[in-house]
Amino acid sequence: MIRRTIAATGLILATAGITAAPASADSIGCKAVYTVTSQWPGTRDAVSLGQVTVTNSGSWAIKGWRVSWRYTDGSVITQVWGAVPLPVIGTVGSYAFGNETYNGELPIGGSTVFGFAARLGGGRAPEVTCTPA
Numbered sequence: 102m103i104r105r106t107i108a109a110t111g112l113i114l115a116t117a118g119i120t121a122a123p124a125s126a127d128s129i130g131c132k133a134v135y136t137v138t139s140q141w142p143g144t145r146d147a148v149s150l151g152q153v154t155v156t157n158s159g160s161w162a163i164k165g166w167r168v169s170w171r172y173t174d175g176s177v178i179t180q181v182w183g184a185v186p187l188p189v190i191g192t193v194g195s196y197a198f199g200n201e202t203y204n205g206e207l208p209i210g211g212s213t214v215f216g217f218a219a220r221l222g223g224g225r226a227p228e229v230t231c232t233p234a
Contacts, residue, residue, distance in 0.1 A: 130159035131207070133168045133231035140221065148179065149221045153198075154214050155231055157207035165205035165234030168215075169197040174224030183215030199234065 133155050140149040157163050167187065172194040184198035199205075204213040 127161055128159040129161050129163060129233050131163060131166050131231040131233050132156050132158045133229040135170065135226050135229045137221065137226065147220065148218050150216065150218055152214050152216045153229065154212055156212040157209055159233065160209060162206065162208045163233040165200050166207070167197060167199050167232045167234050168229060169195065170227035170229045171195040172222065172227055174222030176219055176222040176224065178217050178219045180218040181215065
């Protein structure tokens with residue numbers, strides 16, 4: 102009965118030249134911004150500090166996130182805080198991090214930050230990918 106009513110309504114609207122616009126798609130997404138906050142140049146093993154800001158860019162709250170990038174200049178992450186290192190198989194210089202239990206849930210527009218220490222090779226900042234979990 103309900104299907105017939107919906108079909109009949111659609112037929113009436115189509116005959117009258119009225120079309121219904123599709124509902125906008127809701128999105129689930131996040132973005133990550135990589136920033137080097139301080140560098141100590143001069144020695145081969147100089148440590149630099151940085152942070153990654155993870156922001157919920159979707160239209161739904163997210164319950165977790167995963168951030169990844171790849172260094173092509175020999176840079177090495179030596180320590181991370183505010184995120185959990187995740188295994189990466191295959192590609193040298195690739196890193197992946199997931200949320201801690203306390204910073205995974207992000208409301209719409211909400212963000213969190215995790216930090217890292219690294220020996221940076223001097224190249225440009227890597228392209229960072231963020232995926233809601």
